[in-house]
Amino acid sequence: MLFGIVILPMLGAVLAWLIPSNSQRPLVLPIFGLIHLAMTGDLLLHTPPPSSAGWIYLDPLGKVILIPTSVLFMICAVYAVGYLAYRQERSNRVLCMGLLACLSAMTLATVAHHLGLMWLAIETTTLAMAPLIYFNHNARSIEATWKYMLICSVGIALALLGLFFLAYSTIVARMEPTLLLGPLVAQAGSLSPAWLNAAFVFLLVGFGTKMGLAPLHTWKPDAYGEAPGLVGALLAGGLVNCAFLGIIRIYQICMASGNAVFFQDTLVIMGLVSMAFAAVFMVGQADFKRMLAYSSVEHVGILAVAIGLGKGALFGALFHVINNSLTKGVLFLSSGNIHRSYGSKSCDVVKGALKRLPWSGGLFLAGFFAITGSPPFSPFISEFTIINSSFAQGKNFTGALFLIFLAVIFIGMASTVLPLVLGEEPQDLAETDYRDRLLTVAPPLFLMGLVLLFGLWLPAPLMQILQDAARLLEAKP
């Protein structure tokens, strides 16, 4: 079953390659998305035991990443059918193949318990996404793709070096050299501390680049800005989580090693720096897709701060992973609609979206309120848990900075989003053929519904998974 869920999307990619018709090909996406979602559901109900060599295992942490990935992909797949109907001028073969290949690699990253295998999966997501960012085939998108490709490749290469250091720490400690998560966590206390620290730093830099933690985020605004909306949604809600899982895995080993302070402080500082960068660049941002990229920088910062704080914030961090994915899905898909309708993503041109596109404009506004942590949406709950834990642990300075950055970001984002949605529509606007239709509005609407639902009521099974996963991350004395 676990092998099946990884292999199946690859078969879908092959099928997408074989189908000649440009208009029928996108249908492959929802079909395989639905099968993937069904298999995910089945895996959650009947979780198989670890594979015999311990390479493949879906643990609660993997589940926390797999659930939003599968849901978000399904939503984006339905959206893609509607979206690509507008983009028939361009072949979507590479797009469909890349999306499915990326789904396969993301799934592999969630179930891999051999860190080398997980590294491979994350590197594959990087490669599979590169052609998708270049979907529009213009000068701007090629610049974005080049930056993305080069910076992320170098980052991921450094993560590989970090993994080598981790394996070397077992050699120095006179243990059987291994990169399997199970033995590494079990024997974390006897690993060579110097090499473990080095491994942590390199893995944090490597996966942090992929995740977009400041100051390693420089590729992010370009890639998110130039990629089509649905690719942006999967970058911000899927790939980010996989890279975060990479950091979580090394964090698990570090917490079990008994010397948590260095690792936790590093993560808190890196997270706060990311939030500060986001706050600075969010204010007065003239391009609403780039603004979303900075919002993503902010939220990976929140995740880093949260696992850095530990204890009660761990639950908040893992819940925030899901909330961030779903809300980013709403924002990127609705912003894609707005971009299509106005033929521009500059905030000078795009005004009064609520009149021109009542559904997409409304969703963008609701998504804005959700992502900035306004009640009753679910990011409010997770962010509140994190802040609460910060003050409960007596880390008042961290908590205060966190709150200040959230406030600045809210104001900065509001100054862009409110005129965009509520302002007066410019008179001399060119007509485009985009209208809100069921297939491009229902997917983000469904995600928005989930965000609202989780804000009001968290289903017990999901709660259970989140608590189990948070327990895996607790520091051992």
Place this chain on the structure above:
Amino acid sequence: MTSFADQLLVLVMLINFVVLGSSRMAISIRAVALQGIALGLLPGIMHKFSWHLIMITGGMIVAKGIVIPWLLTGAVRKAEIRREVEPFIGYVATLLLGAVFTALAFVFAAKLPLDPEHQGLLFVPASIATLLTGFLVLTTRRKAISQVIGYLILENGIFIFGLLLTSAMPVMVEAGVLLDLLVGIFIMGIIINHISREFSSIDTSRLTTLKE
């Protein structure tokens, strides 16, 4: 056979300087190909015979010695670029920096808490020196192809460190790393091709539309 391994590592470090000092793309590409082949031979002479080793050695030589140089040469031909022009830091300066980095790599490696078995070997200093050279090329050159060459040198440096722990990396993962590298270079080659068509140049310092 450690003396032969040491000679190969010295060769790898010398190749770093060839790339740092040359402005011609063709020379840089061939130098990196030679570096890849030298690294591919290393696991073969360090350990006893096994199919695992044959596969890694063969894969490395085919990928880094033949396929990647072929892809890059193709990209150079299509882009009609033969030389690196005006790097951000001149050749003499980067050569000197490379020498300083290599010296520092030796000093630093001596201070690392290595396993007693690996103390005094050339692997760790060669790895650090090659890694730093890769960074130097990546950051100081303007042309997209030169940056890819820098990335390859960086990857080679990481690979040298990986030689110390072949037993921890199963062959499947190692083959995967190599495959990912190949696909990565392939995609970069395509992007370079598109950059040269779009901008009539592969000078990445012209990629400045997207900024704050």
